[in-house]
Amino acid sequence: MTEKHEVVVMGKAWVYKRDHINTDEIIPARYLNTDDEQELAKHCMEDIDKGFVGKVGEGDVIVAGEDFGCGSSREHAVWAIRGAKVATVIAKSFARIFYRNAINCGFYLIESADAAEKIGDGDKVEIDYKAGIIRDKTAGVEIKFNPLPGFALEIINDGGLLEHIKKKV
Amino acid sequence: MGMTITEKILARAAGKESVRPSELINAKIDVVMCHDVTTPAAIRMLVEHGIDRVFDAEKIVVTPDHFQPAKDIKSAELAKRLDEWARRHKIKHYYKLGRAGVCHALLPEQGHIRPGEVIVGGDSHTCTYGAFAAFGTGIGSTDLAAVIATGELWFKVPASIKLVLNGALTAGVYSKDVILAVIARIGVDGALYQAMEFAGSAIAEMSMEARMTMTNMAIEAGAKNGIIGFDEVTKAYLDGHLKEKTEYTVFESDADAEYVSVEEFDCSKLEPMVAMPHLPSGGVPIDECSGMEMDQAYIGSCTNGRIEDLRIAAEIMKGKQVAIRTIVVPATPTIWKQAKDEGLFDVFYDAGCVISAPTCGACLGGFMGILAAGEKCVSTTNRNFVGRMGHPESEVYLASPATAAASAVEGKLIDPRKCL
Numbered sequence: 001m002t003e004k005h006e007v008v009v010m011g012k013a014w015v016y017k018r019d020h021i022n023t024d025e026i027i028p029a030r031y032l033n034t035d036d037e038q039e040l041a042k043h044c045m046e047d048i049d050k051g052f053v054g055k056v057g058e059g060d061v062i063v064a065g066e067d068f069g070c071g072s073s074r075e076h077a078v079w080a081i082r083g084a085k086v087a088t089v090i091a092k093s094f095a096r097i098f099y100r101n102a103i104n105c106g107f108y109l110i111e112s113a114d115a116a117e118k119i120g121d122g123d124k125v126e127i128d129y130k131a132g133i134i135r136d137k138t139a140g141v142e143i144k145f146n147p148l149p150g151f152a153l154e155i156i157n158d159g160g161l162l163e164h165i166k167k168k169v
Numbered sequence: 170m171g172m173t174i175t176e177k178i179l180a181r182a183a184g185k186e187s188v189r190p191s192e193l194i195n196a197k198i199d200v201v202m203c204h205d206v207t208t209p210a211a212i213r214m215l216v217e218h219g220i221d222r223v224f225d226a227e228k229i230v231v232t233p234d235h236f237q238p239a240k241d242i243k244s245a246e247l248a249k250r251l252d253e254w255a256r257r258h259k260i261k262h263y264y265k266l267g268r269a270g271v272c273h274a275l276l277p278e279q280g281h282i283r284p285g286e287v288i289v290g291g292d293s294h295t296c297t298y299g300a301f302a303a304f305g306t307g308i309g310s311t312d313l314a315a316v317i318a319t320g321e322l323w324f325k326v327p328a329s330i331k332l333v334l335n336g337a338l339t340a341g342v343y344s345k346d347v348i349l350a351v352i353a354r355i356g357v358d359g360a361l362y363q364a365m366e367f368a369g370s371a372i373a374e375m376s377m378e379a380r381m382t383m384t385n386m387a388i389e390a391g392a393k394n395g396i397i398g399f400d401e402v403t404k405a406y407l408d409g410h411l412k413e414k415t416e417y418t419v420f421e422s423d424a425d426a427e428y429v430s431v432e433e434f435d436c437s438k439l440e441p442m443v444a445m446p447h448l449p450s451g452g453v454p455i456d457e458c459s460g461m462e463m464d465q466a467y468i469g470s471c472t473n474g475r476i477e478d479l480r481i482a483a484e485i486m487k488g489k490q491v492a493i494r495t496i497v498v499p500a501t502p503t504i505w506k507q508a509k510d511e512g513l514f515d516v517f518y519d520a521g522c523v524i525s526a527p528t529c530g531a532c533l534g535g536f537m538g539i540l541a542a543g544e545k546c547v548s549t550t551n552r553n554f555v556g557r558m559g560h561p562e563s564e565v566y567l568a569s570p571a572t573a574a575a576s577a578v579e580g581k582l583i584d585p586r587k588c589l
Contacts, residue, residue, distance in 0.1 A: 020357055020448060024554040028561075029533040033236060033243035035210035035310070047556040067358040070391060071554060072533070073207065073293040075309035096362050096393055097293060101309035151193060151323070161311050162218045165319060 008128045009087045011059030013136075014052065015121040021048060021064050022071035023098065027080040029072075040076050041083025058085040061127070063119050065091065069098025078102050088127060090134070090145075092116045103152045106160035110134070112145040119143075171423025173329040174396055175364040178304040178420055182287045190328035190427075198228070198316050200281055202290030204272050205233040209250040211291065211314035223258045224320030230262040230281050231255045232269045235529045240536040270501025270527040273297040273385060273471035277377070278501055280411040284399050285418035289316055294471050294551065296387040299396035300380040301403055302419060306394045327393040329364040331428045334371035336437030341586035343481070344379035345473055345549065345569035347371065348386045349442040351434065353452030361391035363429060366422065371436040372397055377406040378477040385472045386551050389449035398422065441585055443547075444567035447555045455572065455584045463566070464544040466491065466577035467558070469498025469525070470532040473549035473570050476504045476511075482574035483513040485588045486520040492580030496538040498525040520578070534558050540565075547576045 025048040027040055034040065045052035045062075062081065068091035069077060078101045081089065092113040094102075102109050108129065115134050119125060123138035134143045148156065158164040172180065172187060180188040182196035203211075208231070215221045223229060231251065239245035255263040264275060273294050276282055284302040289295060291313040298305030308322070316322045332351060338344075352359070365387045372380065380397050387395025397403075399419045407417070443458050445451035468474070468482050479499060497517050499505035505527055508514055517524050523538075531538030532550040540546055540559030545566065548558065553565035568576070571585035578588065 022552075022554045024534075024552070024557050028556050029535060032206050032533075032535075033241060033247060035213060035247075047561045067361065067391065070357060071293065071388075071552060073291060073295075073307040073309050075207065075210065075311060078309075093358070093361065095358070095391060097307055097309060101311065104309065104311035104315075161315050162214055162220070165315050166218060166220060168319070 008126060009059045010124070010126045011061055011087055012057065013061050013063050013119045013121065013123045013125050014056065015063040015119060016048060017065060019065035020067045020070050023069055023074050023077040024071055026069065026077040027074065032074060032076055035076065037079045037083035040080040044080040044084040053084060056084050056086060059087045061087055061125060062089045063116055064089065065116060066093045068094050070095035073097045075101040075105065078105050078107055082107050090115050090119065103155055104161040106156045108148065108156060110145050112143060115143045115145060170427060171425040173364065173366060173422045173426040174302060174398060174420045175304060175329055175366065175394060176326060178285055178287060179324060179326055181285065181418070188326045190326050192326045194324055194326060195321055196287055196324055198289055198320055198322055199286035200288040201229045201316055202272050202276060202288065202292065202295060203229060203231045203251070203313070204235055204292060205237055205248050205251050206235045207291030207310045207313060209247040210310035211317060212250055212254045214311065214314040215318060220318045223260070223317055226259050227261045228320070229260050229317065230276055231260050232264040232272050232275050233266060234269055234271050234527070235533065236535050237266060237269065237528060238526065268502055271471045271474055271529055274475055274500035274504065277301065277381065278410060278503055283411065283414065283417040284403065285420050289322060293388045294385050296392065296395045297381050297385040297471060299384040299387065299394050300377060302397065302399040304394055304396070307388065327362055327364045328429045329366050330360055331366045331368060331431045333431060333433045334367060334369040334436050335433065336371055336435045337374065338371060338436050338439065341571060341589050342439050342441055343569040343571060344375055344382045346439055346442040347436055348383045349444050349452035349567060350439055352386065352390050352450045353442070355390055355432065357389060357448050357450045358391040360387065363392055365390060365392040365395045367395065367397045373400065376477060377402060378475045382472055386449065389551060441569060441572050443572065443582060444553055446553050446564040446566065449552060449567060451553065455582065458582050459584055461582045462545065463493055463547045463576055463581055465493055465538065465540065465546040466495040466573045467531055467538055467546055467548040467550065468496070468570055468573050469500060470529065470550040471500065472551040474498055474500030474504070476507050478549065478570040479504065479508045479513050482570045483516040485571060485574040485585060486578060487516050489520055489578045491521045491577040493577055495522040495577040496525060496531065497522045498530055498537065499527055501527050531558050547573045547582060549573050
């Protein structure tokens with residue numbers, strides 16, 4: 001299995017400048033009667049941008065302000081984003097439970113205020129996880145980011161928390 | 170250097186002498202709370218990973234509360250998965266429908282929350298349990314699966330902020346108003362990743378029900394947990410509610426414990442607060458929004474669906490008629506029966522309210538009071554995010570049970586002190 005943090009991905013950036021984009025906006029509770037990722041993906045970001053699912057493509061990234069994913073503990077928010085084939089979320093900061101859920105799911109998040117400021121909506125971006133660099137091809141800028149801490153990378157590279165703990169139980 | 174209550178509880182759970190903020194620990198979990206939205210996914214994961222086991226069938230508490238009695242076929246399927254799993258593993262504390270209630274009201278009421286313990290739940294408002302000098306925090310489904318199988322979980326020890334709430338609350342002002350004022354001041358990420366420790370004379374005067382309203386909303390400031398020290402009020406509640414395991418350990422913050430910041434509030438000057446859409450930090454004194462027309466009032470939830478809240482609402486509605494549709498949701502079957510026995514249902518019925526079975530229901534836009542486009546709801550719940558209670562173009566105004574009840578009668582937001 002390729003280690004997730006060594007992959008270089010390329011996609012389009014969908015920028016939501018706002019702070020506090022919450023889990024109710026990412027996946028409204030009216031869809032929480034299922035835990036099917038593909039079903040949830042159909043409603044990803046629905047209450048902040050109804051057109052999101054129609055325009056997002058594989059390897060694209062979501063860019064946002066402070067406190068992304070605040071609110072509920074619903075991991076469905078991570079599943080909806082992952083199910084929509086989004087490669088990562090770049091935000092100035094993340095809410096605690098969302099951040100933890102993403103790591104536990106093996107889903108890489110990038111915390112970078114610099115990137116959240118510089119990346120424009122629709123820009124072509126390339127993410128080099130190993131080097132810790134985001135290259136905004138449209139704007140022609142390179143932005144360095146701090147990779148996830150070691151213990152989080154370990155969980156992500158194991159394919160999520162359950163694979164990680166499976167070794168122990 | 171001393172430690173805070175939160176640090177002491179986590180040190181105990183990690184089997185360590187002491188811990189410092191930011192330290193990564195592996196903690197043994199004392200109680201795991203499971204409900205019908207996030208646990209079925211955890212069960213699926215456990216089965217898929219070939220680790221369908223539970224670490225201790227006596228330390229897991231199950232209450233199908235969110236979309237139950239099942240609101241649709243898919244919700245029924247989730248409840249079925251939860252039910253089959255709870256039976257398969259002989260979960261001791263499985264509250265089936267009829268005894269199930271809104272989780273964060275049910276667990277303390279049924280004696281599952283003890284000081285000094287670590288409680289995790291697949292729900293962000295698990296921070297409620299901090300009212301009992303315990304560490305409670307919300308987790309997602311993968312964490313839930315891990316803790317169900319192993320009884321352990323990794324944590325980063327949070328730094329603490331201290332909120333000192335002094336001064337006596339005036340008539341018509343309640344703990345909900347206090348927490349809305351706190352969040353309005355520090356913001357929805359004012360305590361991000363941190364422990365919110367509440368102290369001061371205003372807290373000392375509060376009942377356990379009122380304290381739970383405070384710690385319940387710690388997550389609305391981004392906190393990992395909310396916590397309140399142990400005192401005689403805590404002890405009296407526990408004496409009346411703990412059943413099987415009645416011993417517990419009381420931890421107190423040291424005088425030289427370290428806090429990231431200390432904020433002081435004078436509660437004596439506080440007015441009834443309303444959090445305007447679309448963030449819980451949108452709190453303003455009632456004077457600034459009084460007169461706004463509402464379409465619905467909702468009195469319930471893990472924040473304000475306890476007996477004390479229903480009494481406050483009934484006191485205001487007594488002998489009056491509601492002007493808008495008003496939904497009253499007692500949070501647990503015990504509260505439901507208490508309200509009935511005390512004659513509160515007569516008051517609500519006479520006023521023209523709907524009285525619901527215990528459920529999280531419309532608080533999170535599930536059922537039992539969903540809003541249409543453009544509708545406004547004054548609600549005793551904890552979140553007023555876009556689309557939280559229904560259509561993305563509906564609006565939620567967070568308030569105390571008194572303000573919600575008075576506004577229900579008036580049909581518009583109104584200062585409850587005018588109805589006392």
